[in-house]
Amino acid sequence: MPDPMLTTDLAGLPLRTPVILAAGTAGTLGEMADILDLSRVGALVTKSITPEPREGNAPWRVAPLKAGMLNAIGLANPGIDAFISHYAPKADAIPTTVIGSIAGFSIDDYRRVAAEMDAIESIPAVELNVSCPNVKHGVEIGADPTLLAELIREVRPLLTGTRLIVKLPPVTTGTPHTITDLARACIEPGEGATPAGPNARPGCDALSLCNTTPGMAIDVRTRKPKIGNGTGGLSGPAVHNTIVRLVHLTHTQIARDTNTPIVGIGGVMTWDDAAELILAGATAIEVGTALFANPAAPIKIAKGLKKWGTQQGVSNLSQLVGAIEG
Numbered sequence: 638m639p640d641p642m643l644t645t646d647l648a649g650l651p652l653r654t655p656v657i658l659a660a661g662t663a664g665t666l667g668e669m670a671d672i673l674d675l676s677r678v679g680a681l682v683t684k685s686i687t688p689e690p691r692e693g694n695a696p697w698r699v700a701p702l703k704a705g706m707l708n709a710i711g712l713a714n715p716g717i718d719a720f721i722s723h724y725a726p727k728a729d730a731i732p733t734t735v736i737g738s739i740a741g742f743s744i745d746d747y748r749r750v751a752a753e754m755d756a757i758e759s760i761p762a763v764e765l766n767v768s769c770p771n772v773k774h775g776v777e778i779g780a781d782p783t784l785l786a787e788l789i790r791e792v793r794p795l796l797t798g799t800r801l802i803v804k805l806p807p808v809t810t811g812t813p814h815t816i817t818d819l820a821r822a823c824i825e826p827g828e829g830a831t832p833a834g835p836n837a838r839p840g841c842d843a844l845s846l847c848n849t850t851p852g853m854a855i856d857v858r859t860r861k862p863k864i865g866n867g868t869g870g871l872s873g874p875a876v877h878n879t880i881v882r883l884v885h886l887t888h889t890q891i892a893r894d895t896n897t898p899i900v901g902i903g904g905v906m907t908w909d910d911a912a913e914l915i916l917a918g919a920t921a922i923e924v925g926t927a928l929f930a931n932p933a934a935p936i937k938i939a940k941g942l943k944k945w946g947t948q949q950g951v952s953n954l955s956q957l958v959g960a961i962e963g
């Protein structure tokens with residue numbers, strides 16, 4: 638029986654709990670089932686899928702750090718054709734909501750994977766990983782509001798029954814764009830946007846904040862970078878409070894007024910990290926790095942959130958979204 642304290646509505650998508658397994662940290666699809674009871678998590682996000690299969694970067698691809706981890710996997714994934722033939726048929730049997738993650742190096746890449754994922758009935762939402770360099774413009778799609786808006790205008794009409802979530806990079810300085818500029822491009826992509834999807838919105842149904850933060854780690858004995866790619870994406874406790882701020886800013890500056898739910902992602906190791914993101918404005922949270930330390934962390938986090946909700950005197954955690962005082 639779903640717990641009334643924990644049941645979550647993510648842009649009309651009912652989740653059993655607000656705790657979701659983050660893209661790329663829980664296998665391609667349901668591999669975590671061997672070590673985690675998936676019926677007790679809110680949803681899982683697949684590995685990011687590109688049109689063609691990708692081998693990924695040379696090792697080492699992951700390095701443990703004092704306050705988290707660094708990764709440069711290089712989007713290793715089976716590609717959309719193999720995903721459709723080998724993985725999608727199994728999605729139906731997974732006892733939680735499956736969110737498909739899409740990555741690409743051009744708007745056409747996203748269009749192709751989005752159209753294929755829209756046809757999979759057991760994938761009711763997709764999350765666009767826009768932290769990929771665009772081959773034509775040479776910048777990350779997710780760092781440029783103009784490109785982002787174009788991406789949303791192109792992908793939105795292809796998603797007929799599927800919710801659209803956009804996962805933004807962690808913009809901290811506002812030079813040249815702020816996180817709110819990026820969020821606005823996804824929510825209000827401008828002229829020519831066709832309202833589509835179950836919520837009939839011209840822009841995205843929800844935002845995920847955020848992807849990893851660029852970082853580097855050096856082995857001081859060998860004087861070599863700790864991962865093969867040289868630099869990578871930082872995750873875990875090291876990024877948590879950066880993300881709390883970005884969720885708070887996005888919630889108060891645009892998401893709340895446009896009724897756009899936020900999925901908070903970054904260094905959620907324990908229930909109070911998740912609670913902090915909820916108070917900052919997140920409707921749900923994703924857990925990534927914590928899974929490497931303890932695959933059962935999502936269940937423990939959900940239990941802690943339930944206790945917290947009771948202590949705070951609410952009947953459902955949604956009553957605490959953005960409820961920071963002062």
Ligand SMILES: Cc1cc2nc3c(=O)[nH]c(=O)nc-3n(C[C@H](O)[C@H](O)[C@H](O)COP(=O)(O)O)c2cc1C
Pocket residue numbers: 659660661662684685699706708710712738766804847848849871872873874876902903904905923924925926927
């Ligand atoms: C090993 C690893 C692989 C990842 N792969 C992806 C991916 O394929 N797509 C994506 O959108 N994010 C990917 N991420 C980022 C996570 O989904 C998440 O945004 C990030 O790790 C921050 O959350 P955390 O601090 O809880 O780990 C990956 C992270 C790690 C550690």
